[in-house]
Amino acid sequence: MSITVAVDVRSVSKIFGAGTGQEVTALDDVSVSIAQNEFFTLLGPSGCGKTTLLRLIAGFEHATHGSILLEGAEISALPPFQRPVNTVFQNYALFPHMSVSQNIGFGLEMQGRTKDEVADTVGAMLSLVKMENLKDRQIDQISGGQQQRVALARALAPRPKVLLLDEPLSALDLKLRKEMQVELKRLQHETGITFIFVTHDQEEALTMSDRVAVMNEGRILQVGAPHEIYNRPNDRFVADFIGDTNFISAEIIERDGNEIRMRLPSGIEIMIPAPPDLPQSGEITLAIRPEQARIASDGDAASIQGSLTDEIYIGTDTQYYIDIGTTSPFVVRVQNANGETQRIPTGTSVGISVDAKTIQILRD
Amino acid sequence: MSTEHISNNESFESLEVQAYQREVRRNLLLSTPALIVLFCAASGPLLIMLVFSFLTAGDYGGIKWQFSTEAWFQVAFYRDIFDETVSIANAHVSIFWRSIKLSFLTTLVAFVLGFPTAYFIATRPPETRSLWLFLVTIPFWTNLLIRTFAILEIIRNQGLVNTVLITLGVIDQPLDMLYTDIAILLGMTYVYIPLMILPIYASMERLDFRLVEAAYDLYATRWRVLARVILPLVKPGVVAGSILVFIPSLGAYVTPRILGGGKHLMIGNLIELQFGQGRNWPLGAALSLTLLVIVMGALMVYVRSAQKEGSGHGH
Numbered sequence: 001m002s003i004t005v006a007v008d009v010r011s012v013s014k015i016f017g018a019g020t021g022q023e024v025t026a027l028d029d030v031s032v033s034i035a036q037n038e039f040f041t042l043l044g045p046s047g048c049g050k051t052t053l054l055r056l057i058a059g060f061e062h063a064t065h066g067s068i069l070l071e072g073a074e075i076s077a078l079p080p081f082q083r084p085v086n087t088v089f090q091n092y093a094l095f096p097h098m099s100v101s102q103n104i105g106f107g108l109e110m111q112g113r114t115k116d117e118v119a120d121t122v123g124a125m126l127s128l129v130k131m132e133n134l135k136d137r138q139i140d141q142i143s144g145g146q147q148q149r150v151a152l153a154r155a156l157a158p159r160p161k162v163l164l165l166d167e168p169l170s171a172l173d174l175k176l177r178k179e180m181q182v183e184l185k186r187l188q189h190e191t192g193i194t195f196i197f198v199t200h201d202q203e204e205a206l207t208m209s210d211r212v213a214v215m216n217e218g219r220i221l222q223v224g225a226p227h228e229i230y231n232r233p234n235d236r237f238v239a240d241f242i243g244d245t246n247f248i249s250a251e252i253i254e255r256d257g258n259e260i261r262m263r264l265p266s267g268i269e270i271m272i273p274a275p276p277d278l279p280q281s282g283e284i285t286l287a288i289r290p291e292q293a294r295i296a297s298d299g300d301a302a303s304i305q306g307s308l309t310d311e312i313y314i315g316t317d318t319q320y321y322i323d324i325g326t327t328s329p330f331v332v333r334v335q336n337a338n339g340e341t342q343r344i345p346t347g348t349s350v351g352i353s354v355d356a357k358t359i360q361i362l363r364d
Numbered sequence: 365m366s367t368e369h370i371s372n373n374e375s376f377e378s379l380e381v382q383a384y385q386r387e388v389r390r391n392l393l394l395s396t397p398a399l400i401v402l403f404c405a406a407s408g409p410l411l412i413m414l415v416f417s418f419l420t421a422g423d424y425g426g427i428k429w430q431f432s433t434e435a436w437f438q439v440a441f442y443r444d445i446f447d448e449t450v451s452i453a454n455a456h457v458s459i460f461w462r463s464i465k466l467s468f469l470t471t472l473v474a475f476v477l478g479f480p481t482a483y484f485i486a487t488r489p490p491e492t493r494s495l496w497l498f499l500v501t502i503p504f505w506t507n508l509l510i511r512t513f514a515i516l517e518i519i520r521n522q523g524l525v526n527t528v529l530i531t532l533g534v535i536d537q538p539l540d541m542l543y544t545d546i547a548i549l550l551g552m553t554y555v556y557i558p559l560m561i562l563p564i565y566a567s568m569e570r571l572d573f574r575l576v577e578a579a580y581d582l583y584a585t586r587w588r589v590l591a592r593v594i595l596p597l598v599k600p601g602v603v604a605g606s607i608l609v610f611i612p613s614l615g616a617y618v619t620p621r622i623l624g625g626g627k628h629l630m631i632g633n634l635i636e637l638q639f640g641q642g643r644n645w646p647l648g649a650a651l652s653l654t655l656l657v658i659v660m661g662a663l664m665v666y667v668r669s670a671q672k673e674g675s676g677h678g679h
Contacts, residue, residue, distance in 0.1 A: 060577055080580045093578035097596045106592075107582035158583065 004071070006162055006194040007034040007057060012066030014052050014218075026052040028218040029066070034162075034196060036071075039188050041197045043205040044215035045241065050198045053215075054164050057196065058087050071161060081110070086155035087164040091171065092147045094139045100150050101126070101135045107158040125153040128187065145176045152184075156191060163188075165197045169204065181208050202242045206230060214238045236362045239287040246288045246330045247362075248304075252281050262286075266305060266325050272356040287360040290333035295320060295344070296351030304352040306330060308344050322350060410656075417649035425643040435646030439654055456634070456651075463631040464658075466545060466620075467613035470552040471560075474609045475602065477553070478560035482601075483594075485561075486568035497565070500558050508555065512622045515551050516542065519623075543625035551619040556612060560605035567601025568594075603666070611659055631655050 014027040027049045034040045042050040055061045057068060059080035068076050075083055086107065094103050104125050108118045126132045129149040134142055142150070148168060155163055165184075169177045185208055188195045199205055205212045206226040213223045214237070221235045233239035236247070250262040253269065260274035262284070278284070306324035318336055321329040332352060344350065420430040437443075442453040485496040503511060518524045519541040526538040541547055571594065579593045580586075595602070617632035624630070629637070631651065638648030 058581060060580075080577070081583045081585055085581075087578070087581045089574055089578060091574065093572065093574040095575060095578070095593060106579070106584075110579075110583035110585075110588060154582070 004036045005033045005069075006036040006038065006071060007196065008069040008072075009033070009053070009057070010067050010069065012053070012056060012063045012068060014049070014056060014061060015064045018064060025218050027056070027063075030218070030220055031066075032213055032220055032223060034194060036194055037192050039185070039195045039197065039208060039210045041199060041205040041209035041212045042215055043199055043202060043212050043242075045200055048215040049218040050200075050215050051166055054087070054166055054196065054198050057162070058085055058164050059083050084158075084161045085164060086158060086160040086162075087166060088151050088155045088168045090167045092151040092168075094147055094150055094154070096139050098139070099135070100131060100137050100139070100142065103139065103150055104153045104157050107154065111158055121157055125157045128156070128190070129153045144171060145180070148172065148180060149183075152187065156187070156193065159191075160193065162194045162196060165195060167199055168197075169199070170201075177204075184208060206242070214241060216241070231358075231360075233287065233360060233362070236285060236287070239360060239362060244290050244331060244333075246290065246293070247328075248286045248288065248324075248326060248330070250284055250286050252279065252284060255280060264304060268304060270356070272359050272361070274361060278361065285362040287362055288330075288354055289358065290319065290331040291317070291335070292358040293330070293332045293352050293354045295332055295334065296353040304330065304354070305349065306352065307349045308346050310346065311344065320344070320350075322352060324352070413649040413652050417646050417653055419646050421644045421646050423643075425639070425645065427645050432646065435644070435650040438644075438647050439650050459629050459634050460631060460654075460658075462545065462628065463614055466548055466552065466630065467610050467616075469549055470556060470613045471606050471610045473549065473553045474557045474560040475606065478557050478605065479564055479602070481557075482561050482564035482568050485565050486571070487573070493569075497562075500561050503554075503558065508618055509622075511555070512551055512619055515547075515554065516622055519547060519550070542623065543627055545624075545628055547623040548616075548620045548628060548630070551623040552613050552616055555616075555619060556609040559608040559612075563604035563608065564598060564601040567598040567604075571597055603670075607663070607666075610662070614659060615655060 009030055009032045012027055012030045013025070016024045016026055030049070030053060042053060044050045052061060056063050059075070059078060059082075063076060067074055070083065070085065075085075095106065098106065101122050105118045105122045108121055113121070122135075123132075126135050129152055131146065131149050131153065134146060139147065139150070148171075151168065169180050169184075172180060181204060184195070184197075197205075197208065206229075209226055211223060211225055212229050213220045214229060214235075215221065216237050222229060222233065222238045224232075229238065230242055233242065233245075239245045240247075248264060250264050250270075253261045253263055255261075255274070255278075256271065258273055258276075259271045260278060261269055261271050263269050272286075304324055306322040306329075308320055309323050309329055310321035312319045312321070313336075316336060317333045320332045320334065322332060324330045330352060416427055417435050418431055418433065420428040420432045420434065422428050438453065439456060440453055442451050442455075443449070444451075481500070485493055485500075488496060516523075520526075521538040521540065521542065523542075525541070526535075529535045530538065541550075575593055575597070576589055579589045584592060614630075615632050616630055617636060620628060620630040620633055621636075624633075626633070635648050635651045635655070638644045638651060642648070
């Protein structure tokens with residue numbers, strides 16, 4: 001392992017209002033290592049602790065327990081202005097009484113760089129974020145997307161070891177957001193700085209990140225590359241939060257070598273590959289992605305039977321809602337490959353076929 | 365088709381203009397009573413003062429309807445009663461100087477003490493802020509005279525401070541605090557500090573504290589965050605507070621009268637003296653107008669510099 005660790009978060013807990021009798025645990029014994037030059041994303045719903053973790057790394061909050069290391073050195077006790085870490089704030093927090101250039105140069109000036117150095121770096125940053133012709137504008141004279149770029153340039157200018165981004169794209173409209181996603185990837189690539197990105201948008205997390213940490217209720221549930229998180233969720237919350245998932249409870253009947261035989265609520269028995277540490281009996285949950293299931297054609301041996309209740313056209317795909325006797329309907333998503341949708345009248349009984357390899361077993 | 369469009373637009377426009385004019389008229393009508401009161405209360409006395417300052421002093425106070433510029437002459441110069449030699453009115457100059465100096469110091473001390481207080485209040489949780497503001501305004505509930513006498517009780521030679529210090533053995537002679545410039549400064553700061561705190565708080569409350577975090581994140585130490593981000597952004601409040609403290613300080617009457625003991629006069633006391641024992645109403649009027657001119661001059665200098673700075677911002 002030649003990858004060096006940029007940020008090492010070791011068993012960090014953060015309890016707000018400690019000692020007041022109204023303790024709120026924002027982070028509960030979180031440990032994670034973020035490699036150098038990595039685009040790392042903290043993903044989770046609001047209130048999951050992702051922003052708190054970011055603020056702990058930035059130094060705006062202090063951990064109740066645990067330690068945070070930056071390139072091997074303990075930084076927990078340092079104030080924000082002594083940490084070589086900069087933040088892009090959710091609402092940019094640009095200084096309204098300064099011009100674009102003055103905003104970008106602020107950090108450099110505070111570091112005590114010479115006037116020439118500041119001017120050079122500001123110039124380089126302006127061209128990096130393509131804002132050269134707006135350098136003398138006041139902040140209220142530029143658009144939201146431009147403010148975003150200035151905020152990025154301001155945080156990158158002092159060449160921090162780690163750049164923290166707190167939902168920086170959430171205030172932009174969809175088209176601009178897509179553009180900035182590509183832009184952020186480019187900036188990270190060009191600068192070689194470790195990015196820690198916080199978002200609640202799973203799509204954003206999957207498209208941009210090298211690795212994603214999914215958080216909920218103050219804990220990290222799973223860390224992995226986007227495809228691992230998506231295809232091999234190890235937790236019901238992760239499977240549910242990222243993408244759409246059908247959950248089916250099943251009863252284990254017996255193990256047969258590498259496979260396990262289980263009974264679905266409908267009474268049908270299926271065999272799927274299972275990890276060896278799975279219990280020999282009891283209830284488990286299966287997770288099946290809508291796009292990995294198919295409406296069975298006549299020849300297929302359908303695993304699950306049900307009746308079609310709804311058909312929804314969503315442009316690229318069509319979603320079929322099938323009642324299989326569970327509380328929520330089973331969803332099958334079919335790509336509209338040749339511009340034609342497969343029209344099935346509602347009420348028709350259909351079979352669902354799923355490749356056993358794509359079924360995830362969740363232990364909850 | 366197109367002509368119809370144009371005429372439509374025109375009629376819309378004139379409707380809009382009419383609506384706007386109606387609104388202006390209505391607002392003007394609503395503010396008329398206040399404007400009348402303000403106009404009469406401000407311009408009436410001023411006019412009387414202006415007329416009086418160009419008349420001759422009556423023998424037992426009051427005025428004689430006889431044009432004279434003597435009062436204006438006396439503001440700055442002193443004519444010896446016996447040999448009629450003219451010299452600068454040192455007493456007046458030193459009183460004006462003391463007034464300006466003490467008002468400036470009051471403003472400064474009020475700022476130095478008021479700014480952190482405003483910061484403290486603005487950084488409290490919203491539900492406790494109103495309590496703190498309420499506490500700041502409590503002194504206004506008591507008459508100024510009573511509060512000033514209370515300060516007198518505290519700082520006089522046999523007062524609270526000296527008694528405690530002597531009892532503790534810190535000093536063996538009482539400190540002479542009463543009837544000094546320091547006593548006046550203390551009293552005026554106490555009286556006017558809420559007028560500094562409240563406007564600064566109003567600006568500070570609107571301050572986006574994420575900007576403070578951003579500066580802090582960008583390697584600015586606490587002092588530099590204060591100097592480069594907080595102060596520039598709450599400047600309107602600081603300016604308003606300074607004006608609100610400086611101007612009434614300049615015309616203060618009660619505080620220097622009681623805590624200065626009549627030995628350390630300020631402009632307000634000097635003016636009062638002319639209308640009372642001095643029996644020189646025209647001089648009193650001329651002094652009042654001089655004070656007015658000083659205040660207006662100071663304000664104009666400030667407005668000019670603010671405009672210059674504003675245009676320098678590249679707007």
